[in-house]
Structure formats: C-alpha cells, structure tokens
Amino acid sequence: MTEVSPAAALPLLVSFRAPLPAGETYRPPADRIVSGDPVQTAWNLFTSGDGRFHSGIWESKPGKWRCIFTESEFCQILSGVLVVTGDDGQTATYRAGDAFVSPAGFTGTWEVVETVRKHYAYYE
DSSP, rough: OOOOOHHHHSSSOOOOOOOOOOOEEOOOOOOGGEEEOOOOOEEEEEETTTTEEEEEEEEOSEEEEEEEEEEEEEEEEEEEEEEEEETTTOEEEEEETOOEEEEEEEEEEEEEEEEEEEEEEEEE
C-alpha cells in the first residue's frame, strides 16, 4: 500500500499565464445592453468542486449594460477602463492596477470605455 502525504493530496496550482485555453465568447442578454456591443470572453481557469467558486480572466469590448449580481466578485483590472454605476448613483472608474469587490446584490451598470481585461474570482 502506498502512503500519500497530505501535500501530495493537494491539487496543482492553477496558473493564469499564457497560453490560455479556449475562452467562452458571449454578450449580456439583449434586454440589458444599454449601448455598444459589449462582446465578452471568459477564460474560466478554476471551478471549485462544489461549483460555487470560479476564477479566471475576463475581457469585454466597449459597451454598457445593466448588471444584477447574485454572486460576490473580486476584480483586478489588467487593462482598459471600466465605469461602474450603482442604482444608488455611486460611480467609480477603474483602470489597470485597480481592484475592487462587487458584493452580491449589486445592481447598476458596467460601462467598458476602453476594452477591459481583468482577473476575476467570484463566489455564488
């Protein structure tokens, strides 16, 4: 019988380095698009065993759409410009190097002013 050490039982680390696997390209639902054509691509690099935690890289072309978050998401902007406006009127602009959390329950708009790429980690 082979003994497995606790360290050997851990999964391999997940790298966010290129080359990336094939991404999933999509758009927000048509009834939520406010302006532009925000074509988006997600490279989901990790999903937890219970399917509730996800992490990867996301990119969007310019456009604006309504968001209704059921998940809590951490974002770190890698490139581009994003303006987030809550239904409460609060507005924040994020650029490369900025990071933020969008809590579950957030409603408002995301506007990609210049193509945005970000690291994301969200929990549903």
